[in-house]
Amino acid sequence: MSFDWPTALPLIFAGLMGLAILIYVILDGFDLGIGILFAAAENAEQDTMIASIGPFWDANETWLVLAVGLLLVAFPMAHGTILSALYLPVFVLLVGLILRGVAFDFRAKVPAGKKQRWNRIFFIGSATASLAQGYMLGVYVLGLDVGLGGMAFGALVALCLSAAYAAMGSAWLIYKTEGDLQEKAVRWLRVTLVLTALGMVAVSLATPFASPRIFDKWFLWPQMLYLSPLPILSALLFLWLWRQTFHLPRPDDSHALTPFLTLAAIFALGFAGLAWSFYPFVVPDRLTIWQAASAPESLAFILVGTVVVLPIIIFYSFYAYRVFGGKATDLRYD
Amino acid sequence: MDPLILSRIQFGANISFHILFPAITIALGWVLLFFKLRYNATGDSAWMRAYFTWVKVFALSFAMGVVTGVTMSFQFGTNWPGYMQKVGNIAGPLLAYEILTAFFLEAAFLGIMLFGFRRVSNRIHTLATVLVAGGTTVSAFWIIALNSWMQTPAGFEMRDGVAHALDWWAVIFNPSMPYRLVHMLLASGLTVSFLVAGLSALRYLVGDRSESMWKALRTGVFTAAILIPIQIFAGDQHGLNTLEHQPQKIAAMEANWNTGPNVPLVLFALPDEAAKENRFELAIPDGASVVLRHSTSGVVPGLNDYPGNHPPVFPVFWGFRIMVGTGILMLIVSWSAAFFLKRRNSLPKPLALIMVPMTISGWVATLAGWYTTEIGRQPWLVTGVLKTADAVGPVAGSHVALTLAVYLILYVLLLIAYLGVLVHLALKAAKDGDASPLPGAMDAALSQQAAGE
Numbered sequence: 192m193s194f195d196w197p198t199a200l201p202l203i204f205a206g207l208m209g210l211a212i213l214i215y216v217i218l219d220g221f222d223l224g225i226g227i228l229f230a231a232a233e234n235a236e237q238d239t240m241i242a243s244i245g246p247f248w249d250a251n252e253t254w255l256v257l258a259v260g261l262l263l264v265a266f267p268m269a270h271g272t273i274l275s276a277l278y279l280p281v282f283v284l285l286v287g288l289i290l291r292g293v294a295f296d297f298r299a300k301v302p303a304g305k306k307q308r309w310n311r312i313f314f315i316g317s318a319t320a321s322l323a324q325g326y327m328l329g330v331y332v333l334g335l336d337v338g339l340g341g342m343a344f345g346a347l348v349a350l351c352l353s354a355a356y357a358a359m360g361s362a363w364l365i366y367k368t369e370g371d372l373q374e375k376a377v378r379w380l381r382v383t384l385v386l387t388a389l390g391m392v393a394v395s396l397a398t399p400f401a402s403p404r405i406f407d408k409w410f411l412w413p414q415m416l417y418l419s420p421l422p423i424l425s426a427l428l429f430l431w432l433w434r435q436t437f438h439l440p441r442p443d444d445s446h447a448l449t450p451f452l453t454l455a456a457i458f459a460l461g462f463a464g465l466a467w468s469f470y471p472f473v474v475p476d477r478l479t480i481w482q483a484a485s486a487p488e489s490l491a492f493i494l495v496g497t498v499v500v501l502p503i504i505i506f507y508s509f510y511a512y513r514v515f516g517g518k519a520t521d522l523r524y525d
Numbered sequence: 526m527d528p529l530i531l532s533r534i535q536f537g538a539n540i541s542f543h544i545l546f547p548a549i550t551i552a553l554g555w556v557l558l559f560f561k562l563r564y565n566a567t568g569d570s571a572w573m574r575a576y577f578t579w580v581k582v583f584a585l586s587f588a589m590g591v592v593t594g595v596t597m598s599f600q601f602g603t604n605w606p607g608y609m610q611k612v613g614n615i616a617g618p619l620l621a622y623e624i625l626t627a628f629f630l631e632a633a634f635l636g637i638m639l640f641g642f643r644r645v646s647n648r649i650h651t652l653a654t655v656l657v658a659g660g661t662t663v664s665a666f667w668i669i670a671l672n673s674w675m676q677t678p679a680g681f682e683m684r685d686g687v688a689h690a691l692d693w694w695a696v697i698f699n700p701s702m703p704y705r706l707v708h709m710l711l712a713s714g715l716t717v718s719f720l721v722a723g724l725s726a727l728r729y730l731v732g733d734r735s736e737s738m739w740k741a742l743r744t745g746v747f748t749a750a751i752l753i754p755i756q757i758f759a760g761d762q763h764g765l766n767t768l769e770h771q772p773q774k775i776a777a778m779e780a781n782w783n784t785g786p787n788v789p790l791v792l793f794a795l796p797d798e799a800a801k802e803n804r805f806e807l808a809i810p811d812g813a814s815v816v817l818r819h820s821t822s823g824v825v826p827g828l829n830d831y832p833g834n835h836p837p838v839f840p841v842f843w844g845f846r847i848m849v850g851t852g853i854l855m856l857i858v859s860w861s862a863a864f865f866l867k868r869r870n871s872l873p874k875p876l877a878l879i880m881v882p883m884t885i886s887g888w889v890a891t892l893a894g895w896y897t898t899e900i901g902r903q904p905w906l907v908t909g910v911l912k913t914a915d916a917v918g919p920v921a922g923s924h925v926a927l928t929l930a931v932y933l934i935l936y937v938l939l940l941i942a943y944l945g946v947l948v949h950l951a952l953k954a955a956k957d958g959d960a961s962p963l964p965g966a967m968d969a970a971l972s973q974q975a976a977g978e
Contacts, residue, residue: 246636249591253624253632259598260624263609264617271606275918278603282928285596286935292592293939296585300946486689489614493621500625504633511633514644522640524577524584 215254224360226317284323291316325352351390546590554658571736607916623667631660673702716887721745723884733955749859774901784827
């Protein structure tokens with residue numbers, strides 16, 4: 192088959208959108224997770240936890256805007272279909288994101304007596320946003336099934352994704368903090384890891400059984416052989432990370448970043464599995480990426496900018512993370 | 526309940542609440558850069574103190590802008606799927622470029638700008654401020670390009686009922702875009718000038734006479750005094766551009782029912798759309814003809830030329846008057862304050878008292894102006910291409926009503942909290958005066974001396 196742009200462009204944009212979602216889930220995952228862990232933390236610890244994400248969360252959330260933006264601009268038909276089907280969960284997600292986003296700033300700027308209120312709002316907003324994302328993932332996996340079964344499954348995935356975010360948050364705290372809070376974060380990681388694994392198993396099993404097409408993609412020989420590294424590697428990483436939680440934190444604080452990177456790798460593997468399941472559909476079993484795509488000349492115009500700008504974005508994002516590298520210290524404006 | 530009208534109210538509520546914060550951050554970024562550059566040039570720590578006070582307002586406003594902006598990006602799909610289906614090929618790339626060239630830039634360097642003063646060199650910190658301010662402005666550029674294209678579409682053709690771009694330059698720099706962009710950037714400048722001046726006046730009233738208060742007060746007042754005449758001129762030019770490209774909007778703004786010469790400038794009226802006339806009209810004879818055509822016999826378009834195809838008259842007429850009225854008030858207040866600050870080196874208490882409520886005058890004028898131009902575009906979503914009624918999604922009215930109610934409650938509470946924090950920050954700054962320690966700036970100054978700079 193010869194290379195032609197109208198075929199290639201939707202594929203490229205599906206890849207870019209997938210990348211944006213994955214980066215979002217990993218990056219905003221840890222700061223949403225820290226919001227969830229707020230409920231289990233002491234007052235002084237909460238300040239440190241905020242300090243560990245304060246300079247980053249804005250940029251992290253921008254990846255969601257990019258992901259939704261790419262869905263909107265590259266696959267406008269799908270954007271409409273998916274988001275009108277998920278009208279209420281999207282609304283809950285947005286309210287959650289609004290509450291936690293402003294709570295970040297309000298808690299640091301209101302008179303001391305009102306700080307506790309904004310801490311609670313930060314927790315509620317983070318938890319709500321995470322639950323809503325998990326719910327939407329669950330419903331989407333079942334082909335936008337919003338019947339009773341779909342809702343129940345959505346609720347299960349909602350809990351597990353929130354746990355997964357909390358695990359990311361714990362892993363980030365292991366990297367960014369020291370002392371008691373770091374030890375606490377290791378314990379948090381151990382608990383949330385179990386729920387994360389449960390969620391991944393649930394989604395992995397539900398996806399093929401919800402759609403015969405997806406079942407065939409996984410359980411036919413020889414694809415099964417080529418695909419087997421995905422689940423096996425994920426399982427090994429889970430087990431290895433689980434064992435690590437009994438040795439962390441190390442006296443010289445080596446491997447502090449390892450749990451975070453391991454979890455990111457697990458997320459990436461799980462995401463690759465989902466991508467394989469749904470390809471070439473953007474709305475499960477209804478719209479393929481080619482049916483939903485914008486006109487090629489519009490996609491080409493965006494691609495030019497993306498190719499130039501995305502590497503620059505990744506470069507300066509790394510720079511921003513480096514500026515605030517090392518253990519979290521008090522956030523000060525002056 | 527009718528999902529169309531509910532969706533319109535919801536979108537209007539979301540975008541009205543959203544625009545309040547970009548209207549601040551676009552220009553406040555540049556004001557912060559000004560404070561920073563004055564500090565770099567003079568070494569006077571009062572400039573840095575003003576910076577640290579106002580950077581907190583920036584951080585909070587930015588966060589409010591981000592979270593309400595995320596809402597906007599979902600709203601297109603949830604409530605207006607017809608919009609992207611019809612003109613997604615045009616709107617998509619413009620939105621994508623906004624995200625790629627502006628959102629990430631702002632968000633990544635915001636952290637360094639807010640919390641990086643002690644972690645990076647002074648030069649990098651200044652650069653971060655430049656990049657954040659530049660990012661907000663670039664963001665405004667793209668979204669104004671898209672909005673203007675919806676008002677005055679150009680550079681495209683319709684194929685199978687879907688818009689396709691022919692000439693991106695013509696799409697971006699469509700006929701009303703330069704006017705609208707200048708008008709909005711100046712509006713942001715004025716919003717911030719009055720915000721800074723108003724909260725500084727509050728500090729002045731509670732007895733704060735610190736250097737940083739004076740510096741912020743002067744910056745706000747003089748910026749406002751300079752920008753307001755420019756804005757009046759830019760607004761007039763924008764109006765003439767609208768006359769050329771969207772005459773039915775002008776007809777509604779002037780509540781002019783019949784096309785003809787010698788049209789009066791209506792100062793007050795209650796437009797009655799059913800009777801096609803103005804009640805309780807108070808007008809200057811030939812005024813509108815002179816303003817719009819520079820001649821008493823100039824022909825001004827009337828609503829009778831656009832039966833069933835013109836915007837609702839009442840909100841457009843009054844939106845425009847509220848904007849202009851606020852602008853005139855801004856002119857009077859800023860010039861009086863500038864006079865006293867320049868000639869008498871003082872601020873009379875009554876004037877300071879007026880300046881405190883004027884803190885939010887920029888918001889009033891900006892919202893009134895946007896209502897004028899957006900309602901003035903109706904019944905079209907994209908002029909001549911897509912009607913608003915044809916873009917609404919298949920969502921149940923009850924869902925829209927429920928979510929609308931929650932959004933409204935949330936927005937009212939957040940607005941109260943936001944204004945409360947602004948006042949709290951101003952009073953706290955007033956209490957601290959110049960006496961509070963400024964460890965970061967001190968360290969930086971010391972380290973620079975040590976480095977021999």
